[in-house]
Amino acid sequence: MNNPVIAVTRVANSCALVEIAGHAVLTDPWFTERWYLKRGEPLGMPIEEVPPVAAIVATSFAANHWDLRALRRYPHKEATVVLTATDRMARQARALGYPLAERLPWGSAHVFGNGLRIASTPAGRLMKWHHNAYVISAGGLRVFFGGEIRDVGLLRDLLPVDVALLPTNGLTPVLGKPLVMGHREAVDGATVLRARALVAVHDAHAADAMSLVFRRRGSAAEARELAAAEAPGLDVVVLPPGRRWEFAEA
Secondary structure, eight states, X not given: OOXXXXXXXXXXXXXXXXXXXXXXXXXXXXXXOBTTBOOSSOOSOOGGGOOOOSEEEOSOOSTTTOOHHHHTTOTTOTXXXXXXXXXXXXXXXXHTTOTTEEEOOTTOEEEXXXXXXXXXXXXXXXXXXXXXXXXXXXXXXXXXXXXTOOOGGGGTTSOOOSEEEEEOBOOEESSSOOSSOBHHHHHHHHHHTTOSEEEEESOOOOSSGGGGTEEOOOOHHHHHHHHHHHOTTOEEEXXXXXXXXXXXXX
């Protein structure tokens, strides 16, 4: 009998199709660019080609994590659970035709009847608004998704996971603190989570209007080099958009 597997297909930024033990989850949907906000990389797949998923999870309301234009076009709305970081995001999803949309507060979980469980964990905040991270579990496997997380300390009390999806570009305002993890924090975070693989997300950085305000301070390639030197048991996966990577349980 084949062991359950985890598979990840990256779409753009922190948007990825995560498959775990036969269940599919779409993270941080972003499919359409704005005049001020470009991908800096190809689009892995249009939203119309995303297969039916059990859930869509979103970490924040930023347009490159919460693409309302694209969500309007997704053809499987009625059967898809949408888990969000804020009440307003949940209301927006319901207005687009997702009746199963809900805010998932930190420390709570949505348990599906088929063995899939998605739990919300802290990922910091922007002023009064919380950012979520998610632990996706099924078939004895665990995936951590932190599409908009910065602090390694938020991971220290969590149970081990098999695969971690963490930011690597360390996006930082010209005047201010980083918004997300850079390559070192991503490797440290994956190590704290005792993950066997780190899939780099939030890595590309386009030459757009936002790049005048934000700078990158890390990359997936640097995360791979750092892990080779300091965390040799960690497999750092650098996925081009559209490429599917599979992790088989040992």
